[in-house]
Amino acid sequence: MRAPAGSCWFLLVPAEVLMNTKLETSDLRWTTYPADDPQWEEVSGLDDESNSVRTYEICSPNSATAYWLRTRWIPRRAATTLYVEIRFTMMECSGLNQRHCKETFNLYHYQSDADEATPTHPAWMENPYTKVATVAADHLLSVSRDRGGERRSNVKLLRLEPLRGAGLYLAFHSQGACMALLSVRVFYRKCPPLRRAFASFPETIPHSLVEQAQGVCVENAVTPPGEQSRPPSMLCGEDGQWVGQPTSSCACRPGYEAGETDVRCRACPSGQFKAGSGPGGCSPCPAYSNTQIPGSAYCPCRPGYHRADSDPPHAACTRPPSAPRSIVSQINDTMVTLEWSEPLDRGGRGDLTYRGLVGSCSPCDDSIVYRPVQRGLTQRRVVVRGLRPHTRYTFTVQSLNGVSAVSQSEPASDRVNVTTSRDVPPPVSSLRRAAASETSLTLEWTPPLLQNQYQVLDYQLRYSPKEAGQWQYVSTRSSSLVLTGLQRASRYQVQVRARSQAGYGSFSAVSSFNTHPDGTGLKSVLKLSPELHLFIFRQLISYRRAAEMRDKSGHYQMGQTMKVYIDPFTYEDPNEAVREFAKEIDASFVKIEEVIGAGEFGEVCRGRLRIPGRKENYVAIKTLKGGYTEKQRRDFLSEASIMGQFQHPNIIHLEGVITTSCPVMILTEFMENGALDSFLRMNDGQFTTIQLVGMLRGIAAGMKYLSDMSFVHRDLAARNILVNSNLVCKVSDFGLSRFLTENSSDPTYTSSLGGKIPIRWTAPEAIAYRKFTSASDAWSYGIVMWEVMSYGERPYWDMSNQDVINAIEQDYRLPPPPECPASLHALMLDCWQKERANRPRFCDVVAALDRLIRNPASLKTQAGGGACGPLLDQRIPPPLSSCGSVSEWLRAIKMERYEQSFLQPLHQDLLRVGVTLAGHQKKILSSIQTLRIHKTPPTLLY
Incomplete structure (x- = not known):
């Protein structure tokens, strides 16, 4: 950075002066070298404005000796860049006619944390001194000119950076020049105080091109939502000028708008408001609202008017509707149809609904049914069924809208009285269990006695698991019924009622019955040899399992410990699977904090879950974006129906779902380190081999659990493994997973629609024939092992998918990653056997890894560096x-x-x-x- 001679543009920028010889009134007493031949001479002179100044002069054109002049110690304060302004004159060498004459001099500096220089320290040479520049004169004085002629001085501006010590010395080095130092000024620049974009910045010293100066929002201004933790910042340039616009700009807070400029915010006047922060201006209060307070963020409603919780602040205030009019009833035995007219006043809203209430019945049992619904009616007609015969009822219809809930008054309503006719059957008595098995109950009851000419047409029985409270209904014409597809060793609540031409009677009292525990039907099997016992037992299980898989509920448990996965897509109503396997969580218990990614159906967020009585914990939240179809909702929630069936320390844990409000959410435990592949890439080479094997062992244990449940993952890859803060790996992402059905001894899943397949992780038979088994998951696990040992390297590198398929068909297999133990690569090759029957099961993989962990010496032999031991210990007899x-x-x-x-x-x-x-x-x-x-x-x- 060099300014023209005589230029003073830099003086317009605020500067802090550290030294200025022009203002000195006494001797400068700078140090010269050599001490025994001082050529630099301190004299008094006049500057360009004829002011008396102290100067240094030297004229040694006939000598090649280096003459030094060093200033006193100059503290640099907070600056990292200093500027040196030198004003000097220089004699022209042509008139002096000296062989060693020069028209330049050198400027050096020496940094130190204290004033420590002496006449001999530091040494008078370029190192330890640091050269700043060789200074040449733009204007030279000639000895041939008249003494009264113009004597123009030279001004040079030099920059010193970067500076780190507490201070420095300047040194002038002359070697044959004839010159005079008129003045030396050392200073640094500062950016002046600034108010811009509703942010205020103090006077700032520039430090670097990337370090931003921190400011604060002006009064009544705030940072926009989502940027609360980022104060406004701005770059202070090296020239002392502010650069660009502030980042994380401030905006006028709610109730305030921008003034004439962007440096202040003014309050909204009375009768106006501003709901949010930002560049908008104040607006008049909406209808039926007002405010007398300046700076209002909203306008309170006038008495008698309200806003619903879902109404925005700029919405007009409204009131509850008037009562519905002209209720008309039509009686048909024990059924009543009610119709009415719209209220005269809807309250200024479009969300008008109705609610039907029934009174004057004692007792009012749960046999009364409203069609279509009792609450939230949008049409002006409802049918009420299940009334008692010869009973007087009072029906009330209420008008409601969005502000009825916040209004202090009762909803406006109209009433009508009706009396039913005809007799319905009395309650059924003597409900009893005639027989029971592990999955069925045979029930009988005594038919009711009718006191009129009507007969019992049929019976309706409802049942529910104890404490579940979700009734299932079946009908029969006889006074007995067999309930099938029940859970083993479970207690069920049962009720039954009769129907005649007059309608249904009341349900009987609740009765409870138990199914038998597992195995009780097999106690009579002969004590045969183990081999024949096994053969017969297997046939019985196969027939039983086939019958159970045809059952609607799909429940299956083998013995008391074996649990089998149930495909949620086998349910006629997918919502039933969600209710059975996933816990519904109140939306008020969840607080979303930040978006951490994007999924197939919407955003993925981090949040906090605080259920009363439980400790607050972090959760990952998958959301279903708006505008979804019913199929998208079903597919989104199917993953929760899958995860909810798993309980294992190496399987991602489902906390629950939120389906009763928007957006629909799936909540799982939060894994701090994210996906395994990106976590390994960020920590390349940071783990020991034992740590990596421990991660692999956790993944294998999770897959063993899934395999034991007859579940095929189909998309096992490091990207679908999540890692928590304790380096525990958990299998996740069940979007491609499906139920593994039993077909003889070859359980497979066949994808009839094809679809996307992750080629690099998928077994050959799954690519070619869409045959997915636990063996194909074992192939994928081998690829995961390779990813882990290579710290997240992409399998098969930059090969195309077709090249990968061709290479696998030609028996190519991935080589061992760098420093991979031979025993681990041997296990990978076992997983990549072409014949799926030859691949190890996950129980074998877990056992093999446990042996390696117990014997760390076996991990020291790297692949390709020597013989490696077999996967399984051959000293143990084959199973x-x-x-x-x-x-x-x-x-x-x-x-x-x-x-x-x-x-x-x-x-x-x-x-x-x-x-x-x-x-x-x-x-x-x-x-x-x-x-x-x-x-x-x-x-x-x-």
Whole structure:
């Protein structure tokens, strides 16, 4: 930065002067070198304005010796950039005719935290001194000119940066110049106080190009919503000028508008308001409201008028409607139809609704039903059913709108009296259980005695699990009924009522009955050999499971510990699955704090969940954006119906759902470190191998849990694994997941519609034939292992999806990541076996990782660096699940000599159960020998 000679433009900018020799009245007493030959001479002279100043002069054109002149110590204060203004004159060398004459000099500086310089320290050389510039004169004095001629001085402005010490020295270095230092001024620039865009900034010293000066909003101005934690800031330029506009601008607060300029906010006058902060102006109060207070953010309603909670501040005030008119009733036995006319005054609103009430009945039971509804009616007609015969009723119809709830007065209403006729059946008595099983109840009751000519047409029975309170209804014409599809070892509440030509009677009193616990129907099975017992038991379970899967409820539990996933899409009403598996949470318990991402259906937010009686905790909130279709709502909530069935420390936990208000939300536990792939990329190389294996073990444990529930994930990848603050990994994102159905011993899911498939993570058979199993999840788990050990590297790098498919078909497999233990890469290759039957199950993967964790030495051999141990310990006899038959298993453990002895009890067992034909015995024994036991659920082995 260099200014023209004589230029003073920089003086217009506010500056803080640290040294100015022009103002000195006594000797400067600067240090010269060499001390024994001082050439720099301090003299008194006159400046351009004929003022007396102290100057330094030197004229050594006949000497090549370096002569130094050093100032006193100059504290730099808060500045990081200083400016040095030098005013000097210089003699022309051509008139001096000296060989060593020069028309330049050098400026140096030396930084220090204290005034520590001496005549010999620091050394008089370029290092430790730092050179600032070589200064040349723009105007030279000539010895041939008249002494009375113009003597123009030179002015140079030099910048010193960056400065870090507490102060510095300036040093002038002459080597043959004939010159005079008229004045030296050292200063730094400051940005002046500023008010702009409703923000105020103090006088500021510039520090760097990126450091912003902090300001405050002017009086009655605030930062816009969402920026409360960001005060206004602005860049103070190096030249002492403010640059650009403030960031995180301030705006006039509610009740205030901008003045003539953008530096002050003025209050809205009486009778006007401004609801929000921002650039808008004040507006007149809406109809039926007013304010006498300046600076109002809203206008209170006049007496008798109100705003609903959902009304914006600029909405006009309204009042409740008048009463409905002219109620007309039509009686049909025990049914009444009510119709009425609209109120004369709707209260100034368009959200008019009606509510029907019934009185003068003692007692009023729950058999009274309104069609279409009792509350929130928009049409002026309602049918009331289930009334008692020969009973006088008073029906009241109320008019309501959005402000009825906030009004202190009762809703306006009209009434009508009616009397019903004809007799309905009396309550049913003697409801009892005739029989029970694990999943059914057989119920009987005594038909009621009618006192008129009517007969019982049919019965309606309703039942609900104990404490559930959600009734299911069935009808029958007989006085008995079998309820099927019930839960095992559960208690049910049951009521029944009769219907005649006069209508339904009242429900009977609540009765409670229990289903049998699991296994009670099998206690009579003969004590056969384990192999035959297993064969028969499996057939019974297969038939039972097939029957249960046809049941509407879809419930299935094996024994007392095995739980099987239920596909929410099998429900006729998807909302029923949501109610069964997901807890409904009151929207007032949730506070959304910030948006942290975007999902397929809407935004993903972080918030706080505070349920009364429980500790407040952070939650992740998935929202369903507005304008959704019913299918989008069903698909969105299906993930909650899936997650709600899982309870495992390595599966993301569902807190609940909000479906009764907008927006619809799914709440899960909050995972502080986010997705595993991005977390690993941000922390590349920061974890030990044991830590990485621990993460993999957690993922495998979660997948084992899902596999045991007959559940296929279909989209297992590091991006769908979430990590909390304790580095616990949890499986999430069940958007592609589906139920794994039982088809013999080959449970699969077939996608009939195709759809997007994550090629790089998907097994070959799933890509080619849309066949998804736990084995295809095992393939995906191998890819996740590779992602973890490579710290989030993209599988197959920049290969296209088609190139990946072709490479896999040609038996290409991913190489080990850098520093990956050989044992882990061997486990990856096991997961990538082409034949899915050869891939390890997740229980095998968990066991293998546990062995590696217990033996850390096995993780030290890197892949490609030597032999690695097998996945499974070969010293342990192979499990029965790895053999095709009992004979094969006996041969594998070198016990084939017992083959005939082991099978001999089977012949006796077949005789005991009545199988006497040799051909039938041979066929059954053949089936038992080829039984693939590893496809049988574990609980069936006991």
